[in-house]
Amino acid sequence: MFPLQLLAGTCEVTLSGSDSMKYDVNEIKVDASCGEFKLVLNHSGKLPANIMGHNVVVVKESDFQIVVGSINMAHGADSGYLPSDAPVLLKTGLIGGGETTEVTVNASAFKTGESYTFFCSFPGHYAMMKGAFSLN
Numbered sequence: 001m002f003p004l005q006l007l008a009g010t011c012e013v014t015l016s017g018s019d020s021m022k023y024d025v026n027e028i029k030v031d032a033s034c035g036e037f038k039l040v041l042n043h044s045g046k047l048p049a050n051i052m053g054h055n056v057v058v059v060k061e062s063d064f065q066i067v068v069g070s071i072n073m074a075h076g077a078d079s080g081y082l083p084s085d086a087p088v089l090l091k092t093g094l095i096g097g098g099e100t101t102e103v104t105v106n107a108s109a110f111k112t113g114e115s116y117t118f119f120c121s122f123p124g125h126y127a128m129m130k131g132a133f134s135l136n
C-alpha cells in the first residue's frame with residue numbers, strides 16, 4: 001500500500017510516478033520552517049519519456065485550469081509541454097522509466113494557508129496524476 005500523504009519534515013520530498021500514470025502520493029505537505037526544500041521524482045516504470053514521461057509541476061490551485069489548458073505537444077518536452085509564461089511555481093524535468101529528477105526550491109515562493117496543486121504536465125496525464133500541495 002502506498003502512503004497517500006507525504007510530509008516533508010526534513011525539507012526533502014521524494015515521490016514516484018509509474019507507467020500506470022499514478023503518483024504514489026496524492027498530498028504533499030512541506031514544513032514552513034524550511035528555507036528551501038528539495039523535490040525528488042523517481043519514475044518507477046520502464047517506458048521512455050517520449051511515451052510515458054513524468055514530471056512534477058506545482059501551481060496555485062486557482063491557476064490549475066489555466067495551466068493545464070495550455071499544455072501542448074508543440075511547446076516541447078524540455079518545457080514540460082508548457083508555455084514559458086505559464087504561472088508555474090515549481091517544475092522538475094520530464095523523465096522516463098528508471099530515471100530520477102530533482103529540483104531545489106526556495107520555500108518563500110509559497111505561502112502558508114494558500115492552496116496549491118501538483119501534477120504531471122505530460123499531455124493527458126494531469127487528469128490522473130495530481131494532488132494537493134501545501135506549506136504548513
